[in-house]
Structure formats: C-alpha cells, structure tokens
Amino acid sequence: xxxxxxxxxxxxxxxxxxxxAMYLPAIAGGLATTIRHVFQKxxxxxxxxxxxxxxxxxxxVHRLNRDEQGRVKCVACMLCATACPAHCIDIIGAPTPWxxxxxxxVKFEIDELRCIYCGMCEEACPVDAIxxxxxxxLTGLSRQExxxxxxxxxxxxxxxxxxxxxxxxxxxxxxxxASENLVPAERMAWPxxxxxxxxxxx
Amino acid sequence: xxxxxxxxxxxxxxxxxxSCAYLIYIERKLAAYMQDRIxxxxxxxxxxxxxLADGIKFLLKEDVVPRHCDRxxxxxxxxxxxxxxxLAFAVVPFGPTSTDPDEWQFVIAPGVDVGMVFxxxxxxxxxxxxxxxxxASNNKxxxxxxxxxxxxxxxxxxxxxxxxxxxxxxxxxxxxxxIIQFQASNGFLHWNLWTQPLAALIFATSALAESxxxxxxxxxxxxxxxxxYHTEYSAMKFAMFFLGxxxxxxxxxxxxxxxxxxxxxxPWIAExxxxxxxxxxxxxxxxxxxxxxxxxxxxxxRWTIPRFRFDQLMSLAWQGLVPLSFFNLAFVMFAKQFNWxxxxxxxxxxxxxxxxxxxxxxxxxxxxxxxxxxSPALGKI
Ligand code: SF4
Ligand code: SF4
Numbered sequence: 001x002x003x004x005x006x007x008x009x010x011x012x013x014x015x016x017x018x019x020x021a022m023y024l025p026a027i028a029g030g031l032a033t034t035i036r037h038v039f040q041k042x043x044x045x046x047x048x049x050x051x052x053x054x055x056x057x058x059x060x061v062h063r064l065n066r067d068e069q070g071r072v073k074c075v076a077c078m079l080c081a082t083a084c085p086a087h088c089i090d091i092i093g094a095p096t097p098w099x100x101x102x103x104x105x106v107k108f109e110i111d112e113l114r115c116i117y118c119g120m121c122e123e124a125c126p127v128d129a130i131x132x133x134x135x136x137x138l139t140g141l142s143r144q145e146x147x148x149x150x151x152x153x154x155x156x157x158x159x160x161x162x163x164x165x166x167x168x169x170x171x172x173x174x175x176x177x178a179s180e181n182l183v184p185a186e187r188m189a190w191p192x193x194x195x196x197x198x199x200x201x202x
Numbered sequence: 203x204x205x206x207x208x209x210x211x212x213x214x215x216x217x218x219x220x221s222c223a224y225l226i227y228i229e230r231k232l233a234a235y236m237q238d239r240i241x242x243x244x245x246x247x248x249x250x251x252x253x254l255a256d257g258i259k260f261l262l263k264e265d266v267v268p269r270h271c272d273r274x275x276x277x278x279x280x281x282x283x284x285x286x287x288x289l290a291f292a293v294v295p296f297g298p299t300s301t302d303p304d305e306w307q308f309v310i311a312p313g314v315d316v317g318m319v320f321x322x323x324x325x326x327x328x329x330x331x332x333x334x335x336x337x338a339s340n341n342k343x344x345x346x347x348x349x350x351x352x353x354x355x356x357x358x359x360x361x362x363x364x365x366x367x368x369x370x371x372x373x374x375x376x377x378x379x380x381i382i383q384f385q386a387s388n389g390f391l392h393w394n395l396w397t398q399p400l401a402a403l404i405f406a407t408s409a410l411a412e413s414x415x416x417x418x419x420x421x422x423x424x425x426x427x428x429x430x431y432h433t434e435y436s437a438m439k440f441a442m443f444f445l446g447x448x449x450x451x452x453x454x455x456x457x458x459x460x461x462x463x464x465x466x467x468x469p470w471i472a473e474x475x476x477x478x479x480x481x482x483x484x485x486x487x488x489x490x491x492x493x494x495x496x497x498x499x500x501x502x503x504r505w506t507i508p509r510f511r512f513d514q515l516m517s518l519a520w521q522g523l524v525p526l527s528f529f530n531l532a533f534v535m536f537a538k539q540f541n542w543x544x545x546x547x548x549x550x551x552x553x554x555x556x557x558x559x560x561x562x563x564x565x566x567x568x569x570x571x572x573x574x575x576x577s578p579a580l581g582k583i
Binding site for chain 2: 016
C-alpha cells in the first residue's frame with residue numbers, strides 16, 4: 001500500500017548559523033551537562049552489599065510447592081519435563097503411599113545450569129506444583145551442586161514462603177486445569193471471591 | 203651544584219610519577235561521576251590505594267612480547283615515550299625563578315634561552331615512540347594507529363608552534379621564565395589569555411591533539427584499532443606508554459598556564475613585588491592550582507566531546523587552526539611594529555574567531571543546500 005501524500009511530512013535540516021559554526025557555545029553547553037552530572041547522585045547499585053529487590057514475576061530458581069499436608073504437590077505427570085526446551089528436568093515417578101493420588105515423584109531433579117529459565121515448566125504443570133521464584137543469585141562450587149534435587153527444591157519453597165516472596169502467579173489463584181487453590185487467603189493478591197470464576201476451582 | 207640538580211631532578215621525577223598515578227585515579231573517579239557512577243572504591247578508603255594496586259599489577263603481570271615483532275625497536279618505543287616527555291620538564295618552571303643564580307630556582311635547568319624550542323623539539327620526538335611502537339609490533343592495527351598519529355602530530359605541530367609565536371613575540375623571549383616575568387610584571391590584564399585569546403584556544407586544541415587525548419585520540423581509538431599503537435604491549439611497557447601520555451598532559455597543562463595564564467602570577471597574593479615569608483611556596487601553589495584546573499578541564503573535555511573523524515581532524519588543523527594562527531601572528535607583528543595598544547590584539551583575536559566561524563557556517567550551509575551525500579573524504583562539494 002502506497003503511503004498517501006498527506007501522510008508524508010517533509011523536514012528540513014536545521015540551518016547552521018554563526019552561533020553553531022563557532023562550535024564554542026556548543027562545547028560550553030556540553031561541558032555544562034557534564035559538570036551537572038558530576039553532582040548528580042550515582043545510579044550504581046553496589047551489588048554484593050546492596051541486593052536489588054526483583055519483581056515477583058522474575059523467573060529465577062525453581063521451587064516445588066507443597067500441599068496443605070506438607071507433601072510434594074507434584075503428581076509426576078511428566079508434563080514439565082516434556083515441555084522443557086532445555087531437557088533439564090529429570091523425574092522418576094512411583095505409586096504413592098497416600099490415598100488421594102496415584103503417583104508422586106521419588107526423584108525430581110532440575111539441572112539449574114542447563115535451565116534457560118523460560119518458565120515453560122510452570123506453565124505446563126496441571127497442578128501448579130512447580131514455580132519459578134525471584135531468587136536469582138544461585139552459585140555453587142561444582143556442577144553436581146547445581147543439580148537441584150527434590151529436597152532442595154522443596155526447601156526453596158519453604159524459604160520463599162517464609163520470606164514472603166511467593167512468585168506473582170502463586171497469589172493469582174488457580175492456573176493449572178487440575179489444580180486446587182491451596183494458598184491461604186491472607187497470602188492472596190486479592191480476595192478469592194473476586195477472582196474470575198474460571199480460576200476458582202470448585 | 204650537582205647535588206642540587208640531582209635533588210631537583212629526583213623530586214620532580216617523583217612528583218610527576220606520583221601525580222600521574224593519582225591523576226589517573228582522579229580521572230577515573232571524575233569520569234565515573236560524570237556518568238553517574240561511583241568509580242574505583244574497593245582498594246583503600248574511597249579507592250585511594252587503587253593507583254598502588256595498579257602499579258603492583260603492572261609490575262607483576264606477564265610481559266608478553268609477540269614473536270614476530272622487531273625486538274629492539276619494540277623495547278625502545280616505550281622507553282622513548284617516557285624519556286622524551288620527562289625531558290621536556292627540564293626547562294618548565296614549576297615556581298618562581300629569578301636571574302640571580304644564588305637564589306633558589308624552581309626549575310631544573312634555569313635560564314635556558316631556547317626553552318620553548320627545546321620543549322617542542324623534545325616533545326615532537328614523542329611521536330617516534332608511537333611510530334616505532336606501531337611499526338615494531340608488526341600488527342596492522344598498531345601500524346594504522348602509528349600512521350594516524352604521525353599525520354596528526356605533524357599537522358598539529360604547526361598551529362601549536364604558530365600560536366605561541368605571538369606570545370613569544372610579545373614577551374620578546376623564548377625563555378619560559380621570561381614569559382612568566384613579562385606577564386607578571388604587567389599585571390593581571392596582561393596575561394596572554396586576555397591579549398591572545400585566539401592563540402590560547404588554538405594552543406589548547408592543538409596541545410590536546412599532540413598528546414593524543416580525546417577528542418583527538420585517533421591513534422588509539424578502541425572501536426577501530428583495538429588499542430592502536432600499544433595493542434601488543436602489556437605490563438610495564440604498556441604502563442610506560444601510559445605514563446608518557448599522562449606526563450605529556452601535565453606538560454601541556456604547565457605550558458598552558460605558563461604561556462597564557464601568567465605562570466605563578468596571581469593578583470594580590472603572588473605579584474612580582476610580593477615579599478613575605480613563604481612567598482615561593484605560595485607561587486608554586488598558585489602555579490600548581492592553575493595546572494590542576496587545566497588538567498581537570500582536559501578531563502571534562504574528554505567526556506564532553508565525541509571523537510573526531512580523521513578527515514575532520516585534518517581539516518580542522520589545515521583549514522581552521524593553521525590559517526587562524528598565521529593571521530593571529532600577523533596581527534601581533536603589526537602591533538609590535540606600530541606600537542598598538544594590547545587591547546587591539548584582543549579585539550583582533552575575537553574578530554578573527556567570529557570571521558572564521560562565519561566562513562565555516564557558510565561552508566556548512568552550502569553543503570546542506572547541495573544536499574551532499576558524498577563521502578566526506580572526497581572533500582566538500
Ligand atoms: S524454566 Fe524452562 S528450561 Fe528451566 S526447567 Fe523450566 S521449562 Fe526447563
Ligand atoms: S508438570 Fe507439575 S505435576 Fe507434572 S511432573 Fe511437572 S511438576 Fe510434577
């Protein structure tokens with residue numbers, strides 16, 4: 001589609017007068033800008049001493065959520081491992097010793113070094129069992145140390161819940177199709193009866 | 203006598219090296235503040251020990267010598283760099299001097315009648331270190347940097363020399379001490395900055411270009427040439443290049459304050475006739491303060507003006523500074539010959555500046571009208 005004539009704005013290059021051609025006023029103006037910045041507050045964050053506060057929808061280290069009885073919420077359906085583009089989730093499922101569900105993971109490992117923090121896993125999970133937290137500064141001395149197993153992932157859950165750092169999606173009600181909202185009302189972002197009905201599991 | 207000289211040389215060398223180290227610190231801090239950062243703050247309080255740490259790092263680092271370089275020249279270049287810039291300091295007065303040889307002279311070699319010529323002769327030797335460094339490295343980036351540098355230094359030497367000729371004519375001497383004396387005895391309004399503003403501007407610009415500082419640091423512009431002539435240098439040899447460059451900055455700041463800002467002279471507190479205890483120290487302090495102010499100014503300029511393109515650099519020198527400095531010199535000659543009052547020179551300088559700007563404006567305007575898209579290297583259309 002051709003651009004119609006009335007949409008075109010022709011601009012002229014500004015003319016250069018004596019003032020600009022002298023260069024010196026422009027240089028003085030530049031110097032004034034530079035000097036003004038000398039007295040401005042630096043924007044530097046001195047990282048190890050001052051930690052940044054990241055938004056809660058940041059995609060950092062994973063956590064495995066617990067249900068109301070403190071058991072792992074995951075049902076070992078393998079959907080996250082299938083969705084993961086980096087193939088860094090390794091799950092071995094087994095029949096549960098519990099009455100209310102069939103399977104649970106005996107082994108649940110995420111290779112945090114291989115993960116690209118895309119968040120596909122939390123989107124795939126039907127029961128909202130896996131979530132990415134806003135913890136970003138994970139370090140380790142060996143590769144083995146960076147492969148997080150089930151206990152470690154569950155401890156990330158405990159840590160974030162205690163620290164009041166639930167990911168943003170936790171407090172948005174039910175997201176997965178088979179999920180139940182187990183988040184206590186006081187941790188929710190807004191009252192449960194105001195949530196869209198599709199998000200409230202009956 | 204010999205011991206006095208030795209002590210003076212030792213003290214001056216030590217002062218220069220220490221101030222170089224701390225000027226680098228100040229420059230880093232200042233650059234950081236200008237960019238709303240904090241700057242070095244890890245080593246010691248406020249990062250004050252950073253220069254020390256840097257020095258140790260330079261000494262302990264592996265000194266890589268590439269296999270395909272010309273070893274002799276490769277080693278010679280950095281030593282030349284530091285030697286030539288240090289040598290120029292021999293005649294630069296860093297405080298009051300007098301013609302009486304029994305008095306304490308704040309200069310290493312007092313009474314050198316060809317002081318200015320000496321500084322320029324030795325100062326332009328510095329380009330040898332750059333060319334040799336670039337050539338001996340056997341590396342295309344280094345070579346390009348060195349070539350640029352030689353063209354640049356040769357071009358800017360002319361306006362640099364011509365701009366101070368006016369000052370030299372006015373004072374009637376090439377001796378730096380006499381030039382200070384001339385300005386000091388005639389008072390504040392006879393500082394060459396007021397009578398020769400255009401010359402001061404040309405001198406400052408060309409001196410920046412001579413010392414390869416931004417906005418004229420084409421010989422080592424990182425985006426195009428990695429490091430320029432010192433790409434292949436590491437450890438202490440690189441540090442020597444760096445020190446040479448900083449000493450050059452200090453030298454031109456000294457020259458600027460001696461030639462145009464009246465040296466140690468300051469109204470009321472440091473006059474020719476001032477006689478009180480410690481007047482020598484005060485005069486040294488005044489000169490040091492002027493030098494420091496100029497160095498800070500150079501640092502400010504560095505982060506204010508973007509780097510010139512090579513053709514802009516050349517046209518600034520040959521089409522701008524060289525003719526202007528010749529006109530300025532001619533005016534000084536007329537003024538000397540016909541005994542015109544000095545304010546005529548001030549007016550003439552400013553008129554020259556405005557005239558040149560008008561010409562430049564017309565030239566740029568014409569280029570705009572033609573809508574030139576041709577490469578600037580081909581010249582104006
Ligand atoms: S965030 Fe992405 S890469 Fe990491 S485990 Fe989840 S799906 Fe895999
Ligand atoms: S998708 Fe959810 S429930 Fe299924 S294996 Fe992964 S974490 Fe467990």
